[in-house]
Amino acid sequence: VRLGEVAELLGLTLVGDGNVAVTGVAPLDAAGPGDLSFFVPGRAPEEALSATKADAVILPAGVESPLPTLVALNPLLAAARATALLRPETPPPPGVHPTAFVHPDAIVADTAHIGPHVSVGAGGRIGEGAVVRAGARIGDEAVVGDGSVVFENVVLYDRCRIGDRCRIHANTTIGADGFGYVPDETGRLFKIPQIGLVVVEDDVEIGASCTVDRAAFGVTRIGAGTKIDDQVHVGHNCDIGRHVVIAGGSGVAGSTIIRDRVMIGGHCAITDHVEIASGVMLAGQTGVNRSLTEAGVYEGPRAASRREFVAFIKAGANLEKLKKRVEALEKKE
Amino acid sequence: VRLGEVAELLGLTLVGDGNVAVTGVAPLDAAGPGDLSFFVPGRAPEEALSATKADAVILPAGVESPLPTLVALNPLLAAARATALLRPETPPPPGVHPTAFVHPDAIVADTAHIGPHVSVGAGGRIGEGAVVRAGARIGDEAVVGDGSVVFENVVLYDRCRIGDRCRIHANTTIGADGFGYVPDETGRLFKIPQIGLVVVEDDVEIGASCTVDRAAFGVTRIGAGTKIDDQVHVGHNCDIGRHVVIAGGSGVAGSTIIRDRVMIGGHCAITDHVEIASGVMLAGQTGVNRSLTEAGVYEGPRAASRREFVAFIKAGANLEKLKKRVEALEKKE
Amino acid sequence: VRLGEVAELLGLTLVGDGNVAVTGVAPLDAAGPGDLSFFVPGRAPEEALSATKADAVILPAGVESPLPTLVALNPLLAAARATALLRPETPPPPGVHPTAFVHPDAIVADTAHIGPHVSVGAGGRIGEGAVVRAGARIGDEAVVGDGSVVFENVVLYDRCRIGDRCRIHANTTIGADGFGYVPDETGRLFKIPQIGLVVVEDDVEIGASCTVDRAAFGVTRIGAGTKIDDQVHVGHNCDIGRHVVIAGGSGVAGSTIIRDRVMIGGHCAITDHVEIASGVMLAGQTGVNRSLTEAGVYEGPRAASRREFVAFIKAGANLEKLKKRVEALEKKE
Numbered sequence: 001v002r003l004g005e006v007a008e009l010l011g012l013t014l015v016g017d018g019n020v021a022v023t024g025v026a027p028l029d030a031a032g033p034g035d036l037s038f039f040v041p042g043r044a045p046e047e048a049l050s051a052t053k054a055d056a057v058i059l060p061a062g063v064e065s066p067l068p069t070l071v072a073l074n075p076l077l078a079a080a081r082a083t084a085l086l087r088p089e090t091p092p093p094p095g096v097h098p099t100a101f102v103h104p105d106a107i108v109a110d111t112a113h114i115g116p117h118v119s120v121g122a123g124g125r126i127g128e129g130a131v132v133r134a135g136a137r138i139g140d141e142a143v144v145g146d147g148s149v150v151f152e153n154v155v156l157y158d159r160c161r162i163g164d165r166c167r168i169h170a171n172t173t174i175g176a177d178g179f180g181y182v183p184d185e186t187g188r189l190f191k192i193p194q195i196g197l198v199v200v201e202d203d204v205e206i207g208a209s210c211t212v213d214r215a216a217f218g219v220t221r222i223g224a225g226t227k228i229d230d231q232v233h234v235g236h237n238c239d240i241g242r243h244v245v246i247a248g249g250s251g252v253a254g255s256t257i258i259r260d261r262v263m264i265g266g267h268c269a270i271t272d273h274v275e276i277a278s279g280v281m282l283a284g285q286t287g288v289n290r291s292l293t294e295a296g297v298y299e300g301p302r303a304a305s306r307r308e309f310v311a312f313i314k315a316g317a318n319l320e321k322l323k324k325r326v327e328a329l330e331k332k333e
Numbered sequence: 334v335r336l337g338e339v340a341e342l343l344g345l346t347l348v349g350d351g352n353v354a355v356t357g358v359a360p361l362d363a364a365g366p367g368d369l370s371f372f373v374p375g376r377a378p379e380e381a382l383s384a385t386k387a388d389a390v391i392l393p394a395g396v397e398s399p400l401p402t403l404v405a406l407n408p409l410l411a412a413a414r415a416t417a418l419l420r421p422e423t424p425p426p427p428g429v430h431p432t433a434f435v436h437p438d439a440i441v442a443d444t445a446h447i448g449p450h451v452s453v454g455a456g457g458r459i460g461e462g463a464v465v466r467a468g469a470r471i472g473d474e475a476v477v478g479d480g481s482v483v484f485e486n487v488v489l490y491d492r493c494r495i496g497d498r499c500r501i502h503a504n505t506t507i508g509a510d511g512f513g514y515v516p517d518e519t520g521r522l523f524k525i526p527q528i529g530l531v532v533v534e535d536d537v538e539i540g541a542s543c544t545v546d547r548a549a550f551g552v553t554r555i556g557a558g559t560k561i562d563d564q565v566h567v568g569h570n571c572d573i574g575r576h577v578v579i580a581g582g583s584g585v586a587g588s589t590i591i592r593d594r595v596m597i598g599g600h601c602a603i604t605d606h607v608e609i610a611s612g613v614m615l616a617g618q619t620g621v622n623r624s625l626t627e628a629g630v631y632e633g634p635r636a637a638s639r640r641e642f643v644a645f646i647k648a649g650a651n652l653e654k655l656k657k658r659v660e661a662l663e664k665k666e
Numbered sequence: 667v668r669l670g671e672v673a674e675l676l677g678l679t680l681v682g683d684g685n686v687a688v689t690g691v692a693p694l695d696a697a698g699p700g701d702l703s704f705f706v707p708g709r710a711p712e713e714a715l716s717a718t719k720a721d722a723v724i725l726p727a728g729v730e731s732p733l734p735t736l737v738a739l740n741p742l743l744a745a746a747r748a749t750a751l752l753r754p755e756t757p758p759p760p761g762v763h764p765t766a767f768v769h770p771d772a773i774v775a776d777t778a779h780i781g782p783h784v785s786v787g788a789g790g791r792i793g794e795g796a797v798v799r800a801g802a803r804i805g806d807e808a809v810v811g812d813g814s815v816v817f818e819n820v821v822l823y824d825r826c827r828i829g830d831r832c833r834i835h836a837n838t839t840i841g842a843d844g845f846g847y848v849p850d851e852t853g854r855l856f857k858i859p860q861i862g863l864v865v866v867e868d869d870v871e872i873g874a875s876c877t878v879d880r881a882a883f884g885v886t887r888i889g890a891g892t893k894i895d896d897q898v899h900v901g902h903n904c905d906i907g908r909h910v911v912i913a914g915g916s917g918v919a920g921s922t923i924i925r926d927r928v929m930i931g932g933h934c935a936i937t938d939h940v941e942i943a944s945g946v947m948l949a950g951q952t953g954v955n956r957s958l959t960e961a962g963v964y965e966g967p968r969a970a971s972r973r974e975f976v977a978f979i980k981a982g983a984n985l986e987k988l989k990k991r992v993e994a995l996e997k998k999e
Contacts, residue, residue: 025861026883039779046436053416077848087861099785101432101449101765109764115799116767116785119432119449119467134785134803135450135819137467137485137503151842152803152821153468154487155503155541169842170821171802171875176484179562180582182410187594188576189560192413195358195420195567205857208821208839208877209504209897211541211563217359225447227855229845230877231542231899231917233564233581243854247845248877248899249935251564251582251599253617258763261853266917268616269582269600269954284919285935285953285967285976287600287618300967301618301633313968315652319981321374325659326991332666434765434782450765452782452800468783470800470818486801487872488818488836506874509835512895514745519925521909522893524871525746528753542837543973544874544896544914550692564875564880566897566914571901584897584915584932586950600852602915602933602951618935620951634951634966635979649930654894665999 003063006036011140012058020055025083027048028052036086038079039063052145058082092132106138109146121158133286137177145202157214163202163224170208178213178220178236178254192216194236201225205246207232210220223260226287235272247284281307334419336389339369340403343414345391349401353388358416361385369403370417372396373583384431392414416503424464436528439471454491472508478535490547503541507531511546511553511569512585525549527569534558540565540581556593569604580617616642667752669722672702673736678724682734686721691749692771694718702736702752704745724748727938751874754848757797772804775812787824805841811868823880829868831889834873840864844879844902844920858882860902867891873898873914913950941990951976 004018028048031037037054039046041063049057049065056068058075071261072078078176091200096102096114106124108114113132114126121140123161126132128146136150139158144150148166158176180192196215199207200222217238222234223242232246235254243245246252246264258264262276265284270276274288279295282288287301300309315322337351344664355369361381364370364633370387372379374396382398384389389401391408404413431437431449439457441447447577453475459465460480469483473489477483483498490508495501513525523648529548533539533555540563546552548570553568565579579585579597582600586605591597595609598617603609607621615621620634633642648655670684673824688702690700694710697703697720705715715731722734724741738744748905762768762780770789774780780792781799787806792798794812802816805824812818814832828834841864847855862881866872866888873896880886881903887909888900898912901920912918912930919938924930928942931950936942940954945961948954953967966975981988 019950030884070428071887074848076858077856080848080856082429083859083861086858089859097767098766099432099783101430105704116451117432117468117783134484135468135801135821139580151823153486153504153801153819153837155468157484157503167843170839171542171819171822171837173503173506173563176539176541176563177500179540179560181578182407182413184410188558189578190413191417192409193416193420193422195416200389206841207845208842208879209542209837209875213541213563218363225845225854227845229899230839230842230879231875233562235581242952245847245855247916248919249582253581253599260397266919266937267600267933270619271599281915284937284955289617300335302643304646304650310968311653312649312968314657314980316649316982317970317974318656319652319985320977322656322659323981323984323988325663326988326995329659329662329666329995330991333995351792395809409753433767434763450783450801452765468801468819486819486837488801490836504819504837504875506836506896509896510833510871512893514872514893514911515740515746517743522749523743524744525742526755528749528754542875542897546874546896551696566895568914577754582915586914586932600933602934604950615684619675623948635976637979637983641983644986645982648989649982651989652985655989655992658996662992662995662999 002225003036003068003070006082006085010070010072010078011087012078013071014069015071016056018068020068022056022082023278024086025079026054028054028057036079038075038080038082039065040076040079043076091129092133099133103140115152127164133170142175151208157198158212161198162200163204164204166200168200169206169210169230172206172208172210172212174200174206174212175214177209178216180216180236180254196220196237199254201242204228210234213254229266240276272285336369336401336403338416339415341406342418343403343411346404347402349389353401355389355415355419357419359387359391361387368414369412371408371415372398373409373412376409383492407555424462424497425466426519430467437471448485450570454470460497466503472542477509484541493531493547495533496537498536499563500534500538501533502539502543505539505541505543505545506546507533507539508547511549511581513549513569515586529553530572531555534575537561546587562599574611669702669734670737672751675751676736676744678744679737680735681737682722684734686723686734688748688752690752691745692720694720694723702745702748704741704748705731706742706745709742720869730973758799760923764802769806781818787862793830799836799951808841814965817874823864825868826880828866829870831869834866835872835876835896837871838878840866840872840876840878841880842877844882845903846882846920862886862903864888867908870894876900879920895932907944916979 007014023034026035031054038058051333072129076084092113100118102120103122105122106120109128112126112130120138123141124138131149133152135153143161145164151170151303168208177194181189184190201224206228212234213236216269225243229248233251241260247266250268256277259278263281270288274291297306299306340347357366359368364387369401371391425446430449433451435453436455438455439453441459442461445463454472455471456474457471464482466485468486476494478497480558481605484503493508495649512526514522517523534557541560545567546569559577562581566584570588574593580599583601590608603621607624616632679886689700692701694714699721703720711956713872758779765781766784766787769788771788772786774792775794778792779797786804789807790804797815799818801819809827811830817836826841843860845853846858848857867890878900879902895914899917903921908927913932916934925944929947936954940957949965961971965972
């Protein structure tokens with residue numbers, strides 16, 4: 001693709017020779033002939049820009065290079081778009097692999113791909129252009145929306161639904177029973193049947209080895225545009241809003257509400273039956289033991305404000321000294 | 334089913350019209366015609382009871398409603414039992430799916446269901462009425478007890494055993510090698526062969542994406558009636574007692590003993606070779622670095638009593654102020 | 667096998683009758699006739715040595731037993747080697763199971779085992795003596811090295827590579843997309859295409875339900891000899907060194923560098939774009955929010971030195987008392 005075409009397709013300003021051909025995108029230090037690279041101030045040193053072997057570069061306004069240049073307000077966004085343009089994912093061909101099992105009462109779009117050893121249960125529906133990769137299981141009456149990709153060995157339990165243009169990575173489980181028991185007269189745990197379901201809305205990405213549990217009654221929801229990293233757990237009856245970000249290893253316990261655009265760092269643990277307001281950001285490993293109704297950055301066990309938590313850790317490191325100062329004062333008395 | 338029959342089958346007192354037909358169970362705010370609902374004081378507001386569109390309701394003694402009522406000591410338990418009665422899980426039909434592979438030396442009960450793409454190794458045994466869903470693997474000489482359900486893509490390694498009436502959710506792994514190495518003369522890690530196994534006793538439920546490792550020698554045990562949430566890890570040679578509860582994302586390191594009825598919150602990390610006594614409850618994210626021999630509620634890293642940990646966090650938030658008070662005293666000297 | 671042969675093969679000194687036959691290895695308290703046992707001071711009480719029913723024993727120099735004895739500098743290492751000798755893993759027979767699907771453009775060594783319901787994509791390569799167990803997926807152009815074992819339902823995404831003599835346990839995912847987005851002009855998250863790959867070097871073991879993400883650009887690397895427990899997450903573009911140990915439930919966020927021989931306890935959370943120096947050991951549940959450039963043992967959120975963290979926790983438990991002492995001083999003013 002000629003650089004001029006990339007500029008046109010992405011709506012960027014071209015500076016220099018638009019006839020140079022670009023075939024890929026790479027960071028400054030890894031780029032070679034044929035590559036379009038990009039410079040994001042703060043993410044790479046300026047020297048990398050002068051040393052790069054790329055054939056063209058995406059720059060923010062005000063930064064210059066002798067290379068043919070695309071000027072972008074947001075060079076990282078432009079680079080992501082250029083990558084999607086130059087290195088599009090090739091979808092596997094439509095059709096059902098001969099080793100797959102599709103129940104006669106399931107509906108699979110002609111344009112969908114069903115990989116080896118996939119099974120689709122009775123009443124399951126696979127949308128236009130959807131891809132269900134090897135070993136995945138789509139349960140009875142479960143739905144995979146148009147253009148979604150379900151990676152290998154994902155399990156979608158009966159009646160659960162995935163929207164359009166979602167990506168669900170390998171070995172993730174959607175719709176397993178929520179964790180609900182009630183002690184019986186003898187003290188043994190009696191299972192509360194989990195008869196609800198999971199709805200994953202459009203444009204959601206869920207990483208590998210995640211677990212999103214079906215509701216006891218009703219729905220566990222993952223809102224449109226939300227992005228979830230690997231190894232994340234979402235308990236039954238949770239309501240996760242739109243454009244939420246949850247990093248790896250975090251867990252949200254049952255019936256908790258996460259509002260739109262909340263950002264959750266890695267390895268956070270959020271308790272059940274609470275609500276996290278829009279504008280909240282949780283640092284990694286934050287423990288949330290109550291509702292957080294005010295926007296802000298939180299950190300630490302029992303979620304303090306980040307500022308307070310940092311002060312606490314800092315003061316804590318000097319506790320021994322403080323104790324000695326108190327002892328000194330006591331001796332003087 | 335008529336409400337009177339539900340009352341009889343569950344041993345509850347009927348107040349009002351026993352002829353009303355109920356077809357499902359739902360919470361007060363979600364219930365509609367045909368539904369039996371339930372009121373658990375503290376879990377739902379009283380207004381929900383008067384506003385519900387349910388046709389009948391389960392109530393604790395002393396609470397009244399114009400609806401036909403079942404009076405229960407424990408309305409949540411009664412609702413769980415009613416759900417199991419009215420909305421029983423329909424087991425898939427007995428038989429081996431044509432895409433499954435059952436080794437000729439395996440024994441599968443005639444009443445068991447073996448789903449698509451399942452494989453059962455040599456000497457494997459699948460009990461009466463057991464269900465092994467799509468893509469699961471039952472290893473050589475591994476055993477699935479009567480009435481147990483093994484969900485999709487679960488892996489049961491060779492020789493491991495699951496008792497009767499268990500539920501093992503999707504993508505869980507039982508019997509992978511424990512994590513044991515010893516440095517050799519050159520400092521490289523030499524693997525300690527893991528030749529033991531895992532025994533899961535009767536009536537255990539294990540969530541999705543869990544890992545229970547096989548013993549180095551001997552047995553890793555999960556005691557009868559124990560309930561484990563998603564994404565839980567149990568290391569090699571652990572001995573988990575009966576009726577233990579472990580919430581999502583927690584891990585128990587090797588050779589640790591968890592006594593009967595211990596309750597472990599989410600995202601807890603318990604070290605190896607320790608013992609947790611009956612009567613212990615761990616709050617979410619608790620770190621356990623030693624044996625806990627006394628009953629009680631624990632919280633925080635290095636497991637303090639919950640009371641102490643809350644006091645610590647509270648005092649910690651005022652550490653800066655305390656420091657300033659000490660400074661003020663010092664100045665006065 | 668005669669004990670004398672074991673001594674010879676492992677290079678150990680024999681004391682007593684070398685003609686005794688040994689068929690297995692077991693700990694002192696579990697050993698019976700035919701077993702070779704082992705005594706590691708500190709790991710078992712001395713009484714266990716006199717009470718054992720083993721037929722022979724591995725001892726450190728200076729410890730004696732009436733049983734036929736192998737004297738070893740490192741009895742645990744010797745026991746591990748003896749176990750590997752007496753109870754070798756029997757590899758499944760070479761060949762491709764009839765239910766597996768191997769793409770015609772894939773190359774599978776004649777000596778490799780491909781289990782039931784495995785699929786190997788176009789251009790995939792499976793090395794000599796490699797074992798790919800039931801339900802695993804080897805992606806297009808992905809590589810499994812000689813002698814490696816890929817357990818059930820593992821997913822190796824396209825183009826990712828596993829070296830020689832590795833073990834990858836069940837339900838682990840290697841090569842899922844890294845977690846990278848950039849907000850677009852409307853505030854929605856635009857996906858940064860993840861076009862890099864994962865390289866797992868030789869002699870690596872990775873536990874069950876792990877996730878190692880492919881690089882955005884370039885390579886996510888797991889160095890030779892490294893051992894990873896279950897439920898561990900390694901983010902995109904991480905560089906994990908050689909002979910690193912990572913215990914269960916830990917996570918390493920994107921682009922972080924872990925140097926050779928670092929030891930990471932369970933449930934640690936390490937942030938992105940940092941570097942952990944050789945000689946660092948992280949206690950369980952440590953949070954690492956910055957580079958650690960000095961060797962030592964770290965613990966706690968925001969990784970303090972273990973000594974400091976223990977002092978902090980200890981002093982914290984007495985904070986209330988300290989506050990009262992300050993109050994007492996203030997009253998005296």
